[in-house]
Amino acid sequence: MPSMAWFIGLMSGTSLDGVDAVLAEAAPGAGPLQSRAHRHFPFPPALRAELLALNRSGADELHRAALAANALAAVYAEAVQAVLQAQDLAPTAITALGAHGQTVRHQPGLHDGIGYTVQILNGARLAELTGIDVVCDFRSRDVAAGGQGAPLVPAFHAARFAQPGQTHAVLNLGGIANVTLLHADGRVEGFDTGPANVLMDTWCQQHRGTSHDASGQWAASGQVDDGLLARALAEPYFALPPPKSTGRDLFDARWLATWLEGAAAVVPVDVMATLAALTARSVAQAIHTHAPEARALHVCGGGASNTHLMGLLQAALPDVAVASTAALGVAPDQVEALAFAWLAQACLARRPGNMPAVTGAQGPRVLGALYPAA
Numbered sequence: 001m002p003s004m005a006w007f008i009g010l011m012s013g014t015s016l017d018g019v020d021a022v023l024a025e026a027a028p029g030a031g032p033l034q035s036r037a038h039r040h041f042p043f044p045p046a047l048r049a050e051l052l053a054l055n056r057s058g059a060d061e062l063h064r065a066a067l068a069a070n071a072l073a074a075v076y077a078e079a080v081q082a083v084l085q086a087q088d089l090a091p092t093a094i095t096a097l098g099a100h101g102q103t104v105r106h107q108p109g110l111h112d113g114i115g116y117t118v119q120i121l122n123g124a125r126l127a128e129l130t131g132i133d134v135v136c137d138f139r140s141r142d143v144a145a146g147g148q149g150a151p152l153v154p155a156f157h158a159a160r161f162a163q164p165g166q167t168h169a170v171l172n173l174g175g176i177a178n179v180t181l182l183h184a185d186g187r188v189e190g191f192d193t194g195p196a197n198v199l200m201d202t203w204c205q206q207h208r209g210t211s212h213d214a215s216g217q218w219a220a221s222g223q224v225d226d227g228l229l230a231r232a233l234a235e236p237y238f239a240l241p242p243p244k245s246t247g248r249d250l251f252d253a254r255w256l257a258t259w260l261e262g263a264a265a266v267v268p269v270d271v272m273a274t275l276a277a278l279t280a281r282s283v284a285q286a287i288h289t290h291a292p293e294a295r296a297l298h299v300c301g302g303g304a305s306n307t308h309l310m311g312l313l314q315a316a317l318p319d320v321a322v323a324s325t326a327a328l329g330v331a332p333d334q335v336e337a338l339a340f341a342w343l344a345q346a347c348l349a350r351r352p353g354n355m356p357a358v359t360g361a362q363g364p365r366v367l368g369a370l371y372p373a374a
Contacts, residue, residue: 003028004025004026004027004028005025005026005095005345006023006024006025006026006089006093006094006095007023007024007026007033007094007095007096007097007098007341007342007344007345008021008022008023008024008080008083008094008096008097008098008132008341009021009022009024009097009098009336009337009338009339009340009341009342009343009344010076010079010080010097010098010099010100010337010340011100011336011337011339011340012043012072012100012101012102013100013103013174013175013176013301013336014103014174014175014176014197014198014247014248015174015175015197015198015201015212015302016043016048016051016052016102016175017042017043017211017212017302018040018041018042018043018075019040019041019043019075019076019079020038020039020040020079020333020334020336020337021038021039021040021041021076021079021080021082021083021337022035022037022038022083022334022337022338022341023035023036023037023038023083023084023086023087023089024036024338024341024342026095026345032159032160033338033341033342033345035330035331035334035338036086036087037083037086037087038083038331038333038334038337039079039082039083039086040333041075041078041079041082043075044071044075047068047071047072047075050064050068050071051068051072051102051104051120054068054104054120055104055105055248055249055252056252065104065120066122068102068120069101069120069121069122069125070122070125072101072102072120072121072122073121073122073123073125073126073129074125074129076099076121076126077126077129077130080097080130080132081130091130091131091132091373092131094132094133095133095345095348096132096133096134096135096344096345096347096348096370097126097130097132097133097134097135097341097344098135098136098138098340098341098342098343098344098345098347098368099121099123099126099134099135099136099340100119100121100136100138100336100340101119101120101121101123101136101137102119102120102121103117103118103119103247103248104118104119104120105117105118105249106118106149106150106245106246106247106248106249107249108143108147108148108149108150108245109148113146114143114144114146115143116140116143117139117140117143117149117150119136119137119138119139121136121137123136123137123369123371124371126371127371127372127373130373131373131374132373133348133370133371133372133373134370134371134373135343135344135347135348135368135369135370135371136368136369136371137368137369138152138340138343138347138353138367138368139152139367140369141354141365141366141367141368142354142359142361142365142367145354145361145362145363145365146360146361146362147243147354147356147359147360147361147362148243148244148245148359148360148361149245149359150178150192150245150247150359151172151178151180151190151191151192151245151358151359152339152343152353152354152359152367153172153178153180153190153335153336153339154170154178154180154188154189154190154355154358155188155343155352155353155354155355155358156338156339156342156343157170157180157182157188157190157339158180158182158188158355159342160328160330160342161180161182161298161325161328162182162186162188163182164184164186165184166182166184166295166296167181167182167183167184167291167293167294167295168182168294168295168296168297168298169181169182169287169291169294169296169297169298169320170182170297170298170299170300170325171283171297171298171299171300171301171313172196172299172300172301172335172336173196173197173279173299173300173301173302173303173304173306173309174196174197174301174302174303174336175195175196175197175198175201175247175248176192176194176195176196176198176246176247176251177192177193177194177195177196177279177282177283177303178190178191178192178193178245179191179193179283179286179287180358181287181290181291181294183291184293187357188355188357188358189242189290189291189357189358190242190355190358191242191243191244191245191286191358192244192245192246192247193238193282193283193285193286194235194237194238194246194251194278194279194282194283195251195275195278195279195282196279196301196303197212197279197302197303197306198248198251198252199251199255199256199275199278200212200213200219200272200275200276200279201213202252202253202256203256203268203271203272203275204218204272206253207268207272212302213272213306215305215306215307215308216276216306216307216308216309217308218269218272219269219272219273219275219276219308219309220273220308221269221273222267222269222270222271222272222273222274223270223273224270224273224274224277225270225271225273225274228259228260228263228271228274229274229277229278229281231259232259232274232275232278233278233281233282233285235255237250238282238285242290242358243358243359243360245359276306276308276309276312277312279303279309279312280309280312280313280315280316281316283313283316284313284316284317287317287320294320295319295320295321296320296321296323297313297317297320297321297322297323298323298324298325298327298328299313299322299323299324299325299332300324300325300330300332300333300335300336301332301333301335301336302333304324304325304332304333305332305333310322310324343367343368344368346366346367347366347367347368347370348370350366351366352364352365352366352367353365353366353367353368354367
């Protein structure tokens, strides 16, 4: 009988809070990957600052990006070692690891229709440090085929969370919010709805000196400014039809400054409350428009632990039961890393990892570049 296979998924997202590593076990046959260990490694402050800076044009970018890619590989390797130790496994036991890298630019669909997306990571160095086959650079193949390169997790959501005969949604609240709509008839839609934590985190860092608003307590103590909320919801991105994707290229400190230009007295806590409402309202708007029949929304990502934001989502979607993906058997802080373990498995099997109906690519494509350990 075939033995179990092991994969590792590594994910660091737009929030830049660090890397999540998941050790996943694949049973013989077609069963789903099961998470057996999870570790979160915060980024060292200097690395986080440099990764954030690389989201904007600056001096000597190529050199700085190459050094950051090396440093990121080292942090990823630490996370790999931690999950291996959790199950007392040697690197030779792992079939492959799927590493997302850190998005610093995302510009699909430029110029002649084929843009680019950049997730920095020295995959060769990661293979050297871990002794494990590395699959990375997942998004470029979809972009090369005319797609957005994002979101990629809907294919995993469909494989893991689909419930035949029921329409429901899976929402990832990272820096950016992306939703997967799993329709009762088997159709799958998915796109970035807009900001999730990225603007709230930026505002919190500017005005509180903390990385994020734990549990949404600060936002909950403010009052939503209806005028500012209406101005935010007028952002053209929200009206774009899918396929669409976004990131810090649009929603960053510059967007905040433009949004607040000319506003009357700005009360920081009320701005925070309004940004939380923006996330909830833009997500609700997307679900009402594209899956009005949905009666369940399962949330993953860092935002799932923001009790205030979860409450706002429930209030904005009164006919929808809002819960975390734990109700579906996967902890909300492990879903994305598990998805990249799944994408690595798909790459090695030469199985397409994108969904053209989601990304807009010309067809299904095998995603990822392989760096063998030896």
